[in-house]
Amino acid sequence: MPEAPADPAEESATGTPSLNIPHVQRAPITDRNGQTLAVSLPVVSLYAHPDELIEVRHVVEQLKEILPALDVKKTIYHLEHNKKFAYIARNLTPREEVQVNNLGIPGLYFENSEKRHYPLGHVAAHVIGGVDIDEHGISGIEKYFDDRLASDRTPLNLSIDVRVQEVVRSTLIDAVSHFNAQGGCAIVMDIHTGEIIALVSAPDFDANQLNKTSMDARFNRAVTGDYEPGSTLKLQTAAMALQSGKIHLWDRFSTTPIHIGRFKISDLSTDHFSPYLYFPEVLAYSSNPGAAHIALDIGEAKQQEWFKKLGFLDRVPVELPEAARPIYPSQAQWKITTVLTVGFGHGIAEPPLSILRGVSTLANGGLLITPTLIPAKNRINPVQPIRVMPKTTSDQLRKILRLDITRGTGRKAEAPGYYPGGKTGTAEKIDEHGRYMKHTNITAFAGVFPMNDPKYSVYVMLDAPKGNASTYGFQTAGWIAAPLFSKIVLRVAPMLGIYPNFADSKQIEEGLAMPMQPAIPAGVRALGPDYDPGEMRLEMESAKKSHHF
Structure with missing residues (x-):
């Protein structure tokens, strides 16, 4: 077969046209340990200069005998309507290349090119993304770093560790199947550097078959999905309360259902709380009215200020183009009802990675980190952590996080020897019409381990799981997401160089202990019955809304 003539725009050194289609090899992508995640392999493509072909239909018929997958009708049309250049087939095998070459047909040429290959298939598919037929990134890391890779x-x-990634993936997929959920996600992150060690969304897909993958499987629930956080967001209510200096651990808050117009904020019917709970109890038992009252005492301005400072009102900064912006009320709409609902984790929707970033900040000493998929040692001009609270406040919050597992709703998240802390979160899903779906939940758990020396944060979420015999029919986070968190911690901790410590258990637990009902310092008037600045405002607002409706 004759050599390819040049593109009309190019000439050789002698001035003779010759087709030398320039091609830049795309760089490989590896995990933090050098394991190949994406690599371009050499392949051969067949193309033609149609104006050089004699009897196009006969040529295509001959090629069909060698290339069974060739679409005869489409190829003939393509060749008859593109006189200068037309691809016929890509990724020929060596045998096919030889057989086509032996036909000796003028006007047919071969192009040495490459094809992207993902040797681990499903592993980290949502992170890596994919390329189009011309090796241009169209999603994930492939798109975000397209220029760099090319x-x-x-x-x-x-920063991904494929060992951890695969363990997290298999554990999550097992849970999705066990609870017949629509999907889910899980993330593991270094709370000091922001390095993402694992990021999984289920269902997932084989990165080699991206063009054949459904949109649901391609949807990255970890960064693209916006979900009401539920009670995982109560940690932020606690943080802003302690940071404000207005609220203390010994203050008490009402658990009586809140009626504001036609809205009602209450706890589960199975909860039988005291009329007032101490601050640690509100978090450990996850009281909705209690958290709403805390938020009300902080007020709109401070709540918005805190959410802005923690990045909850912006797109989560990570090297994935699919990262979504949160959904939240406008400043004009951010009134008392919003303060109350956001206070216990509703009325705002965030990507899971944003929630995990916030929890990491509470446990790492009070530094807001930037999530990243690039190892710290390789980052150019990295964003420095921003202090958003003193370490003393973070130390209090670490104890509250641990308390939720030792005595609260997160008991099934316990991982013996690793002393994790965290918070459950259950939120009713919202349908396409913006209405809450009864008995259809988003169940999540956001936590950190080990709480005595925090190193990694973990977020797990299941989308619309179904309760079964193992949960006695319950479909709340304490029964579904908390055990999933525990399984992941127990499996990945040794891979991350963290091993269970039983020898120092007593000392560690004493260091993390916090009384559920802290003593009130002498001479201090604590918030509680008959003394809560937010109560009077709530009563006035409730009366106004009741009259309006």
Whole structure:
């Protein structure tokens, strides 16, 4: 077969046209340990200069005998309507290349090119993303770093650890199947550097078959999905309360259902709380009215200020183009009802990675980190952590996080020897019409381990799980998400160089202990019955809304 003539725009050194289609090899992508996640392999493509072909239909018929997958009708149309250049087939095998070459048909040429290959298939597919037929990134890391991958052949090293990624993936997929959920996600992150060690969304897909994958499977629930956080967001209510200096651990808050117009904020019918709970009890038992009252005492301005400071009102900063912006009320709409509902984790929707970033900040000493898929050592001009609270406040919050597992709703998240802390979160799903769906929940758990020396944060979420015999029919986070968190911690901790410590258990637990009902310092008037600045405002607002409706 004759050599390819040049593109009309190019000439050789002698001035003779010759087709030398320039091609830049795309760089590989590896995990933090050098394991290949994406690599371009050499392939051969068949193309034609249609104006050089004699009897196009006969040529296509001959090619069909060698290339069974060739669409005859489409190829003939393509060749008859593109006189200068037309691809016929890509990714020919060596045998096919030889057989086509032996036909000796003028006007047919071969192009040495490459095809992206993902050797681990499903592993980290949502992170890596994919490329189009011309090797241009169209999603994930492939798109975010498209220019870098196309211009620099040095492997792009990610923070992902495929060992941890696969363990998290298999554990999550088992849970999705066991609870017949619509999907789910899980994330593991270094709380000091922001490095994402694992990020999984289920269902997932084989990255080699991206063009054949459904939109549901391609949807990255970890960064693209916006979900009401439920009680995981109560941790932020607690943080802003302690940070304000207005509220203390010994203050008490009403658990009586809140009626404001036609809205009602209450706890589950199975909860039988005291009329007033101490601050730690509100968090451990996850009282909705209690958290709403705390938020009300903080007020609109401070709540918005805190959410803005923690990044909850912006797109979560990570190297994935699919990262979504949160959904929240406008400043004009951010009134008392919003303060109350956001206070216990509703009325606002956030990507899971944003929630995990916030929890990591509470446990790492009070520094807001930037999530990243690039190892700290490889980052150019990294964003420095921003202090949003003193370490003393973070130390109090770590104890509250631990309390939720030792004595609260997160008991099934316990991982013996690792002393984790965290918070359950259950929120009713919202349908396409903006209405809450009864008995259809988003169940989540956001936590950190080990709480005596925090290193990693973990977020798990199941979308619309079904309760079964193992949960006695319950479909709340304490029964579904908390055990999933525990399984992941127990499996990945040793991979991350963290091993269970039973020898120092007594000392560690004493260091993390917090009384559920802290003593009131002498001479201090604590918030509680007959003394809560927010109560009077709530009564006035409730009366106004009741009259309006």
